[in-house]
Amino acid sequence: MTRTNVFGYGICALNRRALYGAVALAVCVGAPGCARSVRPGDPIVYDVFTRVDTSVRVPDVPVVPPPDVRQGPRDGSLPIEDGGRVRELAYVLTDVGASPVPLDPTQPQEGFNLDGIFSGGSALLPRACGKLDNPSALDPDQNCPADSLLVAGGCRSPSCAPAAGCVGGVDNQLPVLLDALDSELAAEFPEGLRAALARNFEPSRNSLLVRITDVDNLDRDDDVTVSVYEAFAEFAAGCDSNSAGRAYRVAARSVLGVSLDTPVLPRLPARIVAGRLMTVSAAPEARLRLPLLRGSSAEVVLMLTHAQLRMDLGVDLASNGNLGGVVPATAMVEQIAQSFPRISADFSRAIGGFVDVEQPVPPAGTAGVCDDRTSVPPRLGNLAVALRFRAVRAVIVPGLAMARTPGTCGS
Numbered sequence: 001m002t003r004t005n006v007f008g009y010g011i012c013a014l015n016r017r018a019l020y021g022a023v024a025l026a027v028c029v030g031a032p033g034c035a036r037s038v039r040p041g042d043p044i045v046y047d048v049f050t051r052v053d054t055s056v057r058v059p060d061v062p063v064v065p066p067p068d069v070r071q072g073p074r075d076g077s078l079p080i081e082d083g084g085r086v087r088e089l090a091y092v093l094t095d096v097g098a099s100p101v102p103l104d105p106t107q108p109q110e111g112f113n114l115d116g117i118f119s120g121g122s123a124l125l126p127r128a129c130g131k132l133d134n135p136s137a138l139d140p141d142q143n144c145p146a147d148s149l150l151v152a153g154g155c156r157s158p159s160c161a162p163a164a165g166c167v168g169g170v171d172n173q174l175p176v177l178l179d180a181l182d183s184e185l186a187a188e189f190p191e192g193l194r195a196a197l198a199r200n201f202e203p204s205r206n207s208l209l210v211r212i213t214d215v216d217n218l219d220r221d222d223d224v225t226v227s228v229y230e231a232f233a234e235f236a237a238g239c240d241s242n243s244a245g246r247a248y249r250v251a252a253r254s255v256l257g258v259s260l261d262t263p264v265l266p267r268l269p270a271r272i273v274a275g276r277l278m279t280v281s282a283a284p285e286a287r288l289r290l291p292l293l294r295g296s297s298a299e300v301v302l303m304l305t306h307a308q309l310r311m312d313l314g315v316d317l318a319s320n321g322n323l324g325g326v327v328p329a330t331a332m333v334e335q336i337a338q339s340f341p342r343i344s345a346d347f348s349r350a351i352g353g354f355v356d357v358e359q360p361v362p363p364a365g366t367a368g369v370c371d372d373r374t375s376v377p378p379r380l381g382n383l384a385v386a387l388r389f390r391a392v393r394a395v396i397v398p399g400l401a402m403a404r405t406p407g408t409c410g411s
Contacts, residue, residue, distance in 0.1 A: 111386030135168030
């Protein structure tokens with residue numbers, strides 16, 4: 001095992017952004033998809049207490065009309081209906097993955113602009129942690145037209161499709177992190193980390209259930225609520241793939257008490273715009289527990305803050321899923337040390353090269369920290385991570401489960 005050489009590769013040879021102007025390691029992911037956006041002038045809900053800040057306006061972006069299928073039937077085939085209106089939807093994540101590392105900062109990737117800076121044109125911007133951002137093909141409001149770009153990396157009118165003159169703002173360090181760890185963890189994950197990541201969301205391993213409540217219209221609804229739970233499959237066949245209409249029981253550890261309306265992690269205020277579900281809070285309290293990898297003897301679970309989730313809703317299938325948030329670099333070091341202690345020393349030395357979002361996360365009153373090794377212990381910023389996914393319609397079985405039902409997938 002050549003751990004030192006591999007992490008050196010992570011810091012040096014994988015520092016592709018240095019090839020086009022960056023000063024530290026960061027590379028992003030490409031993900032094709034359909035752009036969806038929001039209507040101008042609409043207020044957004046900005047924190048987990050569902051207060052509306054009418055002073056904050058969504059960008060002036062053209063709306064892409066959705067296919068008719070997104071409206072969906074009102075004949076009882078949707079999960080829960082009330083007087084002809086859809087009140088609740090449930091989906092389980094599938095086809096979860098991270099795209100390959102792109103070759104330059106013009107290639108799209110999944111993820112979100114988590115630091116408010118559009119550094120796709122220059123990694124030397126203040127507070128960019130020396131990283132170049134990439135554009136989003138899924139959510140054009142994560143990009144900035146070059147003629148709207150401000151000197152410090154802000155944007156007057158965010159929204160453009162990836163093309164010449166469109167500067168990316170997406171932060172995502174997961175692809176390069178997976179590349180750097182792939183050979184280091186070959187013994188635990190011989191199939192490779194990307195394959196292990198996809199397999200980790202099979203029904204026999206982990207099921208992330210997305211519940212959407214207060215839904216009045218699948219095309220446009222300004223006030224819906226998203227809750228994310230861990231769940232157990234309540235079926236015994238087809239355990240290596242997800243398909244629509246199958247039953248899941250929410251894990252008791254995801255809920256306070258006995259009600260699905262009191263999840264452990266805060267519910268996320270959201271909107272449906274042109275058929276696309278969009279959570280609208282990027283506050284620190286917007287958290288999501290993400291079971292990233294699981295080996296034979298250890299697992300990697302990330303607690304994302306500033307979490308965001310978007311997907312195009314359909315009756316049985318939600319597509320173009322985009323999920324992202326930030327993880328403190330110190331928490332990542334602790335997670336690796338706990339799960340894979342044999343590589344922890346090398347990983348701790350290399351972690352600063354992966355930081356792409358300051359701590360505290362902007363906007364903040366003063367400049368934050370990316371990687372400060374002059375103090376003891378070192379002061380580190382955050383890693384932005386993002387995943388692409390699809391989701392299929394799920395049926396929530398009443399009641400909570402402490403563990404899997406005997407005879408079901410993964411039991």
